[in-house]
Amino acid sequence: AQSVTQLDSQVPVFEEAPVELRCNYSSSVSVYLFWYVQYPNQGLQLLLKYLSGSTLVKGINGFEAEFNKSQTSFHLRKPSVHISDTAEYFCAVSDLISNDMRFGAGTRLTVKP
Amino acid sequence: DTAVSQTPKYLVTQMGNDKSIKCEQNLGHDTMYWYKQDSKKFLKIMFSYNNKELIINETVPNRFSPKSPDKAHLNLHINSLELGDSAVYFCASSQAHRGLGYTFGSGTRLTVV
Numbered sequence: 545a546q547s548v549t550q551l552d553s554q555v556p557v558f559e560e561a562p563v564e565l566r567c568n569y570s571s572s573v574s575v576y577l578f579w580y581v582q583y584p585n586q587g588l589q590l591l592l593k594y595l596s597g598s599t600l601v602k603g604i605n606g607f608e609a610e611f612n613k614s615q616t617s618f619h620l621r622k623p624s625v626h627i628s629d630t631a632e633y634f635c636a637v638s639d640l641i642s643n644d645m646r647f648g649a650g651t652r653l654t655v656k657p
Numbered sequence: 658d659t660a661v662s663q664t665p666k667y668l669v670t671q672m673g674n675d676k677s678i679k680c681e682q683n684l685g686h687d688t689m690y691w692y693k694q695d696s697k698k699f700l701k702i703m704f705s706y707n708n709k710e711l712i713i714n715e716t717v718p719n720r721f722s723p724k725s726p727d728k729a730h731l732n733l734h735i736n737s738l739e740l741g742d743s744a745v746y747f748c749a750s751s752q753a754h755r756g757l758g759y760t761f762g763s764g765t766r767l768t769v770v
Contacts, residue, residue: 576756578758582698586764587661587762587763587764588747588749588759589761590760593756593757634700638756640756643688643751645702645758645759646702647700649697649698650698650699650700652698
């Protein structure tokens with residue numbers, strides 16, 4: 545079975561600063577990787593996903609993530625954050641066979657003015 | 658047109674009652690899920706249905722029973738509600754082709770008093 549570890553439960557940053565949200569995964573089989581965002585009192589929205597190919601994937605709202613197979617990581621980055629990026633961010637992994645998706649515990653990103 | 662819709666959005670009820678949460682998706686997906694999100698934002702899968710067939714049934718009390726009348730609907734019935742059932746419940750759906758991620762509903766906030 546696969547699992548996901550998000551290394552930071554909370555990340556406070558100032559507006560226009562860069563941010564990185566860290567995610568490591570564990571799996572004995574090949575996986576797909578995802579980042580979701582949850583704004584207050586809303587459901588989860590897909591930010592980006594890695595299936596195969598280029599290890600750098602770009603998503604919505606200026607976010608990007610890099611897949612690193614040797615380090616089993618899939619960190620999320622944004623070069624300059626906005627107040628509106630304040631939300632909970634979830635890293636998730638699903639294996640290629642069952643399509644079951646497992647989520648990390650989430651990282652609360654708070655952008656301060 | 659809402660892709661995955663859940664009703665009700667809020668549900669406040671007394672201990673011991675029986676309640677249902679409904680979920681419908683209009684995306685043509687053939688797999689649907691129920692997740693529970695606790696107060697610490699941790700997401701835990703409860704059930705997964707593929708074409709009306711139960712695929713995943715995680716360790717969930719028997720008081721929880723999913724029902725899928727067709728592949729566009731997955732309802733969650735909860736008997737004898739307990740205080741610990743208070744959480745946000747999310748419905749999600751996905752396509753058969755692996756790797757496209759899940760589409761989530763906006764959630765049902767259940768409060769047991």
